[in-house]
Amino acid sequence: MALRRALIFVGPPGAGKGTQSKLAAKECGLPHLSTGDMLRDAIARGTPLGKKVRPLLGRGELVPDDLVMSMVEERLSQPDCANGFIFDGFPRTLPQAEQLDGLLEAKGLGKPLVIDFCVSPDKLLRRLSGRLTCSVGGEIYNEFDAPPKVPGICDRDGGKLVQRPDDRPEVVKERLVAYEKQTKPLTDYYRRRGVLQVVDAGKSVDEVSRALNAILKRAEGPNGRL
């Protein structure tokens, strides 16, 4: 697929947009960008940014716009982003979205295509409370829906599975409330711009992927339609 577009995937934690953006990145040949991965990388390497954001993430708080935007701007200036990219979970706020639109215009990428992954709150809680992350390769399991073959051990690399601090139930609740509050204006904004498409993310990975690919196919090319 030759999309030549900035794709933005939005959806609450646990909506599966990480999985879908990796699949779509492969399908479209675009880099998959996640500010979460960028931040975790900064924390792991102990950079100045990492030291600033570590305590915020541990408390389930969102990282301030100025820190996120400078990290994003630097990433988008790299050559692999010249023909578009897939953003997973960014932007999260209206100011971020407006600044990103400015960056896209400056890069000649035009309007983004925004996919909103919607899931019911019940399904989200089940998905999140069971989520386990591999401490070696970052693979994600779910103790209810997608358990590893051996409890607590990654199938692929034998890494220990851990519950990330921001997946603890009390932190999850704060994240969902923060998500709702911050993201509603964002999806409203993109809807008004005519670039928002909604996908039912409560279905299986394959079903969601098929629905997503149908939207991407329609959007393909200079005369692509939403």
Ligand SMILES: [Zn+2]
């Ligand atoms: Zn692993």
